[in-house]
Amino acid sequence: MRIALDYDGTYTRAPALWDAFIASVKQHGVEVVCVTMRHPEEVTEIGCPVHYTGREAKLFWCARNGLQIDVWIDDMPQYIVGDAR
Numbered sequence: 899m900r901i902a903l904d905y906d907g908t909y910t911r912a913p914a915l916w917d918a919f920i921a922s923v924k925q926h927g928v929e930v931v932c933v934t935m936r937h938p939e940e941v942t943e944i945g946c947p948v949h950y951t952g953r954e955a956k957l958f959w960c961a962r963n964g965l966q967i968d969v970w971i972d973d974m975p976q977y978i979v980g981d982a983r
């Protein structure tokens with residue numbers, strides 16, 4: 899299973915909570931990645947791999963890049979399927 903954690907408004911809202919979550923997820927043998935609509939040059943600070951969609955809808959960006967996501971955690975789920983351009 900792979901979990902996608904949003905950055906802005908999700909991770910940034912409670913970093914200590916999500917740091918503990920990321921550590922727990924890893925202990926359970928589950929993969930967690932950050933999928934953000936930021937561009938790569940927009941710095942993020944999070945303890946898991948980060949994928950930058952550059953404002954493209956997350957679901958379609960991940961599909962196009964061969965990244966299967968099983969569970970999404972996102973404060974703005976409309977951007978999983980919709981661009982932010």
Ligand SMILES: [Mg+2]
Nearest residue numbers: 904906907973
């Ligand atoms: Mg967000």
